Amino acid sequence: MTGAPSSKAAAAAAKPRSAAIASALSTLETEAAGLAALIAAVGNGLGEAFEAAVGLILGARGRVIVTGMGKSGHVARKIAATLASTGTPSHYVHPAEASHGDLGMVAPEDVIVALSWSGETAELRDIVDYSQRFDVPLIAITSNVESALARAARVVLALPLAPEACPLGLAPTTSTLMQLAMGDALAVTLLESRGFTARDFRTFHPGGKLGANLKFVRDVMRAGEAVPLARTGALMGEVLVEMSAKGLGCVAVVGADGRLAGIVTDGDLRRHMANDLPTRPVDAIMSRAPKTVRPDQMASEALRILNTAKITALMVVDDGRPVGALHIHDLLHVGVA
Structure with a gap:
């Protein structure tokens, strides 16, 4: 009979999803909704702050210092690495270590990008105070515009509130994905603004498969x-x-x-x-x-x-x-x- 589904296709459609697949789909759908909310925010207000952050970094004579604690710290490390490999000199400073001497890594010509979903991370206090004392521009990536971090920042990249994929609502999942996406958006925009080319990229990626593809x-x-x-x-x-x-x-x-x-x-x-x-x-x-x-x-x-x-x-x-x-x-x- 033309158009009738095959018995195999019908059986596959009728087969119930395993708990693992259902959980994976739920996680991905929740995180995708978070990214969709972030996209909407950039098109409705957040975009202006994003432009200001890009301008601040492009105008800096020094480096981008990226910092964050816990899971935000792991994301901050990745953002710093992406910036550094795409033409924006950058490194990560651990906020707790900053309080024990590593503030010496931060110069007045630098720009600080601080990540904290709540904006109230205690370990960030000293590096935030340092930015105020020595007039080092501070960009905050947070969901709380009323937080101490946001109030101290020159530019606030306010991420929209979105449910965590964690069913307990505790483990940072959607929130860290949105932080990472914002960092990638900054890195790519800066790359394009600087006219960074594949040949420039090769300078920082000489090894592995990527380095091979970037050979002349x-x-x-x-x-x-x-x-x-x-x-x-x-x-x-x-x-x-x-x-x-x-x-x-x-x-x-x-x-x-x-x-x-x-x-x-x-x-x-x-x-x-x-x-x-x-x-x-x-x-x-x-x-x-x-x-x-x-x-x-x-x-x-x-x-x-x-x-x-x-x-x-x-x-x-x-x-x-x-x-x-x-x-x-x-x-x-x-x-x-």
């Missing part, structure tokens, strides 16, 4: 004698020798001026396979519009070109002249692919 083509490509080259007018017999010697499955063809005129690939050989192939000029065999990359492009961009074109190698050109060759195996070797 020039860091990965084969250069010098490893680049397979032939001149226009050369016979295919010579080109075949060069292709075999360099092992990339292709040969770049250059004109008398050294500029790239075309490329011969394994596919070109298959398309022109004949007894007289070795005696034919390369100009009759080569593809005249090969895919290329520049040495200053990101390795991840090169991988995208290879995947999109369904090819395995690219010529690296600078001012129209081949300066390198890049094979997908080179990207695999450094962890990009």
